[in-house]
């Protein structure tokens with residue numbers, strides 16, 4: 001994914017003022033920024049949901065987008081969500097979805113309706129839906145929100161595996177999480193990205 005000089009404003013409020021980044025295959029990258037810094041705006045532009053005022057986004061091949069607010073249908077079960085997305089993605093089976101569910105340990109919820117799931121389990125489903133077609137580029141907005149510690153660790157194992165398989169993963173969060181797991185970390189501040197060290201603090 002190659003992103004050049006993105007600018008975006010809501011009315012007179014300039015949120016992005018020249019964002020440039022490159023995500024080569026096999027990269028695990030992070031963007032942190034305070035509330036309102038423009039992280040979601042940037043992800044919406046990268047995913048194509050929003051057109052930038054200026055700048056370009058190039059990527060070759062499919063991508064998965066895990067938005068901050070889970071877009072689930074409360075009346076449908078977990079399995080029905082998977083079947084729906086299987087058709088939408090044109091997949092022949094649910095093998096990959098089942099693998100992700102195993103890793104995140106929520107296979108036993110397959111027949112539960114989304115409306116009765118806990119926040120963390122909803123987020124697991126949200127993540128599975130973004131990953132089940134094995135996209136080349138993954139855009140994840142606060143992906144571990146509501147996860148307990150063990151699930152949080154499993155999330156990072158999953159991200160590391162994707163990276164080993166040549167996928168590009170971009171994790172966006174307001175927290176300066178475990179930076180040493182990342183190849184590159186940027187801070188979004190005042191509409192621009194600043195590269196941060198990923199070395200553990202001494």
Ligand SMILES: Nc1ncnc2c1ncn2[C@@H]1O[C@H](COP(=O)(O)OP(=O)(O)OP(=O)(O)O)[C@@H](O)[C@H]1O
Nearest residue numbers: 010013015033034035036037038039040041042174
């Ligand atoms: N549709 C919109 N119309 C007008 N202003 C908006 C709109 N969406 C976002 N904004 C404003 O743009 C700024 C950036 O919002 P954005 O949601 O991208 O930030 P964020 O970094 O994702 O924040 P958070 O960490 O709180 O989720 C905020 O000041 C927000 O109020």
